Amino acid sequence: MKEALLYDNRENHQVACRLCAHFCVINCGERGRCGVRENRDGILYSLVYGHTIAHHVDPIEKKPLYHFYPGSRSLSIATPGCNMHCHWCQNAGISQVPRDVKFPVGDAMTPEQIVVAAQQSDSHSIAYTYTEPTIFFEYSLDTARLAHDAGLANVYVSNGYMTAEMLDLVQPYLDAANIDLKSFRDTTYRKYAGARLQPVLDSLKKLHTLGIWLEVTTLIIPGINDDLQELKELAEFIVTELGAATPWHVSRFYPQYQLNHLPSTPSATINQAVEIGRTAGLMHVYAGNLGVDNSTLCPGCGATLIQRRGYDLRNNRIGRESRCPDCGQQIAGVGMGKEEQ
Structure with a gap:
């Protein structure tokens, strides 16, 4: 166990979790809606840490x-x-x-x-x-x-x-x-x-x-x-x-x-x-x-830049600065070109 982040103490050993949009208010001895954060004597613990x-x-x-x-x-x-x-x-x-x-x-x-x-x-x-x-x-x-x-x-x-x-x-x-x-x-x-x-x-x-x-x-x-x-x-x-x-x-x-x-x-x-x-x-x-086929196409000229089928990447033609080698269009993403990886 590890004491949780993002929670507030309330009266009667209740805690109010601020981690997700449920904003669970958890009574002593109970868990939040996620099932893995538990209030023990007014302290909220993560039960899955490690x-x-x-x-x-x-x-x-x-x-x-x-x-x-x-x-x-x-x-x-x-x-x-x-x-x-x-x-x-x-x-x-x-x-x-x-x-x-x-x-x-x-x-x-x-x-x-x-x-x-x-x-x-x-x-x-x-x-x-x-x-x-x-x-x-x-x-x-x-x-x-x-x-x-x-x-x-x-x-x-x-x-x-x-x-x-x-x-x-x-x-x-x-x-x-x-x-x-x-x-x-x-x-x-x-x-x-x-x-x-x-x-x-x-x-x-x-x-x-x-x-x-x-x-x-x-x-x-x-x-x-x-x-x-x-x-x-x-x-x-x-x-x-x-x-x-x-x-x-x-x-x-x-x-x-x-x-x-x-x-x-x-x-x-x-x-x-x-x-x-x-x-x-x-x-x-x-x-x-x-x-x-789930290839990445250039939005500028329509050229096939990354050829893939399912999770299998077969070819990557994207050049320096993540640009299309045919028309120079920059392709959105992070580390898209081979030399950037």
Whole structure:
């Protein structure tokens, strides 16, 4: 255990957590909605500090981050727990923690050991992913500081349900984030994720303002968030608030967890979403989970610059200063050219 950051003491040994947008008020002996922060005698503790439930070396494209040191490796870690309860969660076995689970869970791994493992695996970055990095903030923050000192980048793959105060604390060490914008309707967030839309939008804008490289993912689910008008509004939000160069990943849903009764998303719907994004003015829209070519094209001349299929990067033609070798257009991202990696 480790004493948590970002909480206030209240009367009768209650604590008020300021880590995520739930702003849980937690009675003595109870846990927050994430299931991994517990009030013990008026002190809030993180129950997952120092233990990983998953750690693997992944291609950065798996996050997915297509415009952040493409072709590099990322040591990816997670602890149990999440502050959302999505009906389609693909990692529900580790994210949805039973209220009576006894900690610690997983493999003991100090921040120092994580950094060494990243170096030994020839990873360019450490990704805090699989579950929700917000809920193991103290662990990720200590690791990110050490990683930063060691010349490694730090990446969040997140649902975006954190507070601005948390983002301000991690900003000096966080280099990139992929935020899952699950829907553009508050009713969908409330019904299927146990959360609200506006805090996610606020986090996206905050990340952009802080200068952290940002990509957005939307898993498109039949009958839940596949309305074409909703997708149009979502794409327009990205263009207006985050910038036309922000990559948008639109991914195909496959039946899982509490939505096993739904069909997979038709390929035609994903292709429509891609066109909606491009029509809205987005320069880089990618179709996920289709097994198709996901190449990065030059928004200036249309040339293929990074050839990839799924997570497999096959060729990178981007030149110095992240420019297209054919027309000189600068390509948005971090470390896009080979000589920059």
